[in-house]
Amino acid sequence: MAAVLGSSGWWRRWWWRGLLTRDGSRMLLLLLLLGSGQGPWQVGAGQTFEYLKREHSLSKPYQGVGTGSSSLWNLMGNAMVMTQYVRLTPDMQSKQGALWNRVPCFLRDWELQVHFKIHGQGKKNLHGDGLAIWYTKERMQSGPVFGNMDKFVGLGVFVDTYPNEEKQQEAQKRRYSPGVQRVFPYISAMVNNGSLSYDHERDGRPTELGGCTAIVRNLHYDTFLVIRYVKRHLTIMMDIDGKHEWRDCIEVPGVRLPRGYYFGASSITGDLSDNHDIISLKLFELTVERTPEEEKLHRDVFLPSVDNMKLPEMTAPLPPLSGLALFLIVFFSLVFFVFAIVIGIILYNKWQDQSRKRFY
Numbered sequence: 001m002a003a004v005l006g007s008s009g010w011w012r013r014w015w016w017r018g019l020l021t022r023d024g025s026r027m028l029l030l031l032l033l034l035g036s037g038q039g040p041w042q043v044g045a046g047q048t049f050e051y052l053k054r055e056h057s058l059s060k061p062y063q064g065v066g067t068g069s070s071s072l073w074n075l076m077g078n079a080m081v082m083t084q085y086v087r088l089t090p091d092m093q094s095k096q097g098a099l100w101n102r103v104p105c106f107l108r109d110w111e112l113q114v115h116f117k118i119h120g121q122g123k124k125n126l127h128g129d130g131l132a133i134w135y136t137k138e139r140m141q142s143g144p145v146f147g148n149m150d151k152f153v154g155l156g157v158f159v160d161t162y163p164n165e166e167k168q169q170e171a172q173k174r175r176y177s178p179g180v181q182r183v184f185p186y187i188s189a190m191v192n193n194g195s196l197s198y199d200h201e202r203d204g205r206p207t208e209l210g211g212c213t214a215i216v217r218n219l220h221y222d223t224f225l226v227i228r229y230v231k232r233h234l235t236i237m238m239d240i241d242g243k244h245e246w247r248d249c250i251e252v253p254g255v256r257l258p259r260g261y262y263f264g265a266s267s268i269t270g271d272l273s274d275n276h277d278i279i280s281l282k283l284f285e286l287t288v289e290r291t292p293e294e295e296k297l298h299r300d301v302f303l304p305s306v307d308n309m310k311l312p313e314m315t316a317p318l319p320p321l322s323g324l325a326l327f328l329i330v331f332f333s334l335v336f337f338v339f340a341i342v343i344g345i346i347l348y349n350k351w352q353d354q355s356r357k358r359f360y
């Protein structure tokens with residue numbers, strides 16, 4: 001099919017539009033046009049096919065959600081299934097909820113489209129804390145990171161609605177330098193091998209792979225997020241302006257994620273709250289061509305990692321002072337101190353001499 005249709009202009013436009021479409025309706029139209037109900041969905045420059053994977057997807061009516069072992073999705077905490085959405089948390093203090101896929105995902109290249117809604121009574125910056133989308137080794141754990149465990153193993157994408165760090169700095173009467181200020185709500189991503197803690201007080205700044213501002217609360221149109229993982233390239237885009245277009249947020253090459261992890265979504269409220277709703281999660285398998293070199297390069301990994309990852313604020317701790325260094329520092333400090341006192345006495349005497357002279 002790629003060979004036949006690959007170079008024609010109208011077809012390329014279709015691909016592109018398909019790429020920009022999240023609601024499947026146009027996709028269905030195209031599939032009908034192609035006359036194949038289960039046909040592939042072409043998204044790239046002739047080598048990418050996209051299939052919806054029902055076992056990793058969630059949509060209305062939420063029949064596969066429940067507690068049974070036959071359910072595709074399990075709920076946790078305060079999460080509730082409604083007719084039009086799955087509510088992770090209601091707009092009430094100290095709630096947490098999550099939604100986890102029961103089927104591990106063994107796809108190599110995939111795209112997760114998240115249709116979500118965050119809304120509530122709180123005024124600007126008086127709402128929280130946001131929601132997270134997960135692809136992790138563990139599932140159904142509760143904890144402090146948007147309702148999921150800390151030191152998770154895998155990928156976390158956070159839609160953070162409350163600027164903890166900024167509020168703390170304000171309280172201490174300190175100001176951000178403009179270059180480092182992040183405007184909230186803010187989307188960020190983190191890859192963890194289980195060794196890193198998510199720093200809630202700093203909104204994950206020390207461990208973030210990238211991020212962008214995303215004004216997503218209380219909007220009257222639909223808001224979407226897409227997480228695409230192709231050839232170890234992680235791309236996160238959003239459609240939150242009601243324009244039906246994907247806008248870039250995060251792009252990181254060299255992201256190694258093992259297969260067989262679970263998709264999930266979670267949320268937490270504290271003193272501040274919001275309704276955090278998931279309307280749908282659609283996982284597409286992306287079929288991409290790999291050169292033999294890429295095949296070799298993209299072998300399975302057992303721990304998540306990011307190539308050439310320099311965590312900006314993980315500076316190496318200073319080596320402990322050796323005994324000799326400590327001795328020298330103390331010694332020279334003492335020498336300096338004595339020297340300063342001697343100089344001081346000399347100057348004082350001189351000054352006294354002079355003032356005495358002035359008197360006579």
Ligand SMILES: *[C@@H]1O[C@H](CO)[C@@H](O)[C@H](O)[C@H]1NC(C)=O
Nearest residue numbers: 192193194195196303305309
């Ligand atoms: C886990 O990640 C940390 C921080 O990125 C790194 O220092 C450590 O070497 C990693 N551990 C393994 C076993 O790869």
Ligand SMILES: [Ca+2]
Nearest residue numbers: 160162164203
């Ligand atoms: Ca926060």
